[in-house]
Amino acid sequence: xxxxxxxxxxxxxxxxxxxxxxxxxxxxxxxxxxxxxxxxxxxxxxxxxxxxxxxxxxxxxxxxxxxxxxxxxxxxxxxxxxxxxxxxxxxxxxxxxxxxxxxxxxxxxxxxxxxxxxxxxxxxxxxxxxxxxxxxxxxxxxxxxxxxxxxxxxxxxxxxxxxxxxxxxxxxxxxxxxxxxxxxxxxxxxxxxxxxxxxxxxxxxxxxxxxxxxxxxxxxxxxxxxxxxxxxxxxxxxxx
Numbered sequence: 001x002x003x004x005x006x007x008x009x010x011x012x013x014x015x016x017x018x019x020x021x022x023x024x025x026x027x028x029x030x031x032x033x034x035x036x037x038x039x040x041x042x043x044x045x046x047x048x049x050x051x052x053x054x055x056x057x058x059x060x061x062x063x064x065x066x067x068x069x070x071x072x073x074x075x076x077x078x079x080x081x082x083x084x085x086x087x088x089x090x091x092x093x094x095x096x097x098x099x100x101x102x103x104x105x106x107x108x109x110x111x112x113x114x115x116x117x118x119x120x121x122x123x124x125x126x127x128x129x130x131x132x133x134x135x136x137x138x139x140x141x142x143x144x145x146x147x148x149x150x151x152x153x154x155x156x157x158x159x160x161x162x163x164x165x166x167x168x169x170x171x172x173x174x175x176x177x178x179x180x181x182x183x184x185x186x187x188x189x190x191x192x193x194x195x196x197x198x199x200x201x202x203x204x205x206x207x208x209x210x211x212x213x214x215x216x217x218x219x220x221x222x223x224x225x226x227x228x229x230x231x232x233x234x235x236x237x238x239x240x
Contacts (some may be wrong), residue, residue, distance in 0.1 A: 005034055005057060007216060007229065008207045009015035010153055013113035014236045017153050018057060019207050020229045021216045027049040027227060033189050035218070035227025036065070037101050040225060043120070060097035061235045064089055068101065071128035072135040074119075076143055087127060090119040090143050092235070100234045103218040106157035106189050107231035110137065110202065112145040118233045123193050125169060128177045133196035141200070152202040155231035156217055159210035160188030163221070207231075 005024035010017040018046035025034030026049040031042040036054060038047045056064055064077050067085040074088030075081070079096050089098045090110075098120040100107035114119070121127075121136040141147070160182040166186050173192065174181045182191030194204060211219045220224045 003025065003216065005053065007156070010205065012111050012151060014111050014116065014172060015111050015118060015233065016058065016236060017109050017111070017231070017233045019155050019231050020054065020057075021228060022218050022227065023216070025053060030223065030225045034229070036099070036230045037228035039067075040227060041225070049075065054099070054229050054230060054232060058097045058232055058234045059236065061095040063097040063099050063232075064091075065099040066101065066120065066122050068105075068122040070124060072127070072130040072132045074132075074136050074139045076139065077149070082181040086134050087123070088119060088121040088139065090117065090136070090139050092117045092143060094235050094237050097232050097234045099230050100155070101228035102155065102157070102211070103220040103226055103228045103232050104158040104163075104191055107155040108133070108193060109153045109231060109233040110140045110145060110150060111153065111233065112140075112150040114149050115146060117143050117145045117234050118235055120231065120233055124189060125173055125187055126191070128180055128192040128196065129172050131150040131176060131196055133193050134199065137197060137200045137202075147200040147202050150202050152197050152204045153231070154190060154193060154204065154206040156207050156209045156211050156214070157189045158212050158219065158221060160186050160191065162210055162212045163187050
């Protein structure tokens with residue numbers, strides 16, 4: 001029995017959020033099979049087909065895929081925007097899929113179903129140090145998002161028990177995001193993103209699973225050479 005290409009789904013009015021699994025795509029070998037990243041050494045044609053499949057799953061006209069740099073650069077995009085490297089997108093364009101890729105880092109979305117403004121971000125330990133969640137939240141508000149009626153959807157990430165890192169890295173994160181610290185050699189990315197988004201007052205929903213432990217998802221820590229799953233969001237046209 002084949003497994004679904006969708007790991008999780010959420011719907012907020014006309015706004016649809018999807019987290020993909022690693023199943024049902026065109027990639028082979030270590031990238032099997034729904035790898036959505038074009039920077040990991042996978043076959044280019046397979047990645048194109050996988051992204052076309054994601055576009056169909058989202059019922060979107062086109063995609064804007066984050067080219068993550070583990071920084072705090074965020075941008076407002078529309079269908080005509082040329083994508084530059086960065087870790088956050090915001091849009092109010094209809095039928096445009098915004099896509100954050102990950103394989104242990106946290107992809108997340110911000111959604112205002114009334115203003116119909118959405119955002120996606122990509123955050124790992126470096127994103128916590130440079131406060132990427134705050135940067136994306138500020139741009140989301142700048143484009144009309146209202147925290148009191150908005151939702152932050154947090155995608156899968158490696159859990160605090162599994163994410164062992166050097167002590168100096170824990171120190172860097174602790175200076176900006178103390179709740180992300182589990183102990184002197186473990187970090188909890190999920191807790192860190194929640195802490196930094198907490199200043200805005202968003203309602204938070206989480207797709208709670210550990211990417212390293214859950215083999216339905218990609219994990220760089222577990223597999224090394226591997227693909228990337230996605231958290232994607234799209235604003236559909238209102239039905240009359």
